Amino acid sequence: MKTKITEMLGIKYPIICGGMxxxxxxxxxxxxxxxxxxxxITAGNYNNGEELREAIRQTRRLTDQPFGVNITLLPSFRIAPETYDDYFRVCCEEKVAAIEVSGSPARKYLDQVQQAGIKIFHKVGSVRHAKKIEELGYHGVFAAGIEEGxxxxxxxVSTMVLLPRIVDSVQIAVVATGGIADGRGLAAALALGAEGVMMATRFINTQECLAHDRIKQEFIKRQETDTTLICKSLNLQGRALKNRLAKTVLESEARGAGPEEIFPLLSGQRAKEAWITGDIDNAAFMIGQSVGLIHDVPTCQELLERMVGEAREILRSRSALFN
Ligand SMILES: Cc1cc2nc3c(=O)[nH]c(=O)nc-3n(C[C@H](O)[C@H](O)[C@H](O)COP(=O)(O)O)c2cc1C
Structure with missing residues (x-):
């Protein structure tokens, strides 16, 4: 496949993993x-720049292909502001292929990243943010609809509407994300003008993801109706699997609880452990509606080959409708 994204990043298929x-x-x-x-590689997994550097080097020992780093610029209890400087510095020194930023725009780091020859993208959920990102000089945006984890x-705004609106509004590369988990989603995104897709939830149910098998089996059982938006009352909405913890958070919000009561329930440590132990009820699993499209646990290779094969077949057979 050849799109602006495969060309820009030197990859075979325009399928990108989002920060997780x-x-x-x-x-x-x-x-x-x-x-x-x-x-x-998600920078927030690492306490400092040197730990991130080690993860980048470890990845290089496992692949000679390009990969990216997610840097989430949101206020954090765990990550000190100076640590973000280190994350960007290490990515530039190690010359990763791409950086995915989410949250605040990476204004102060853009020159440094461009000079290092790294492609930089921002995850956006609106036309106004996409335009701002283009103005700042990024290489592209990940257009993320409300379905996303x-x-x-x-x-x-849903991916179906957001994506073509952003495609019509900016010249830089646009990648679709939120709700995509198979070849149909890839074909639809390409039809709507995207240069590729980003997925996260779908990649959890692969052989190579460290999540406990109990969680992967649970996701196979769950439907598209099985996520909910938590923390809307705190102005930091997140999409999470419906489970006991999400119910507790929603009940606390309904009786007016503040961040001091809610944030400890969402502690990173709790989620980190739960992914590994397979404790499905006591942590927030921030997954997307695309969980309803997951039915198996393939290898990444099987998943990508299948998606691209399906998309090719759909686009080919659908064009016959016009003959
Ligand atoms: C378990 C999980 C953790 C995530 N963590 C982050 C994160 O730390 N930073 C970020 O920018 N996006 C994060 N995301 C969002 C994804 O990068 C991506 O935008 C979104 O999940 C795409 O929608 P999908 O889940 O339907 O594929 C996370 C998603 C999941 C499923």
């Missing part, structure tokens, strides 16, 4: 890159 706290680590990143996509923008 605790899960986007070298083993998964390398598997995705080896399969022809763009793997991701993680923290969708509270404009609440």
């Amino acid at each position: 706290l605790w899960l986007a680590v070298p083993q998964l990143a390398a598997a995705i890159s080896n399969a022809g996509g763009l793997g991701n 993680g923290h969708p923008l509270n404009d609440d």
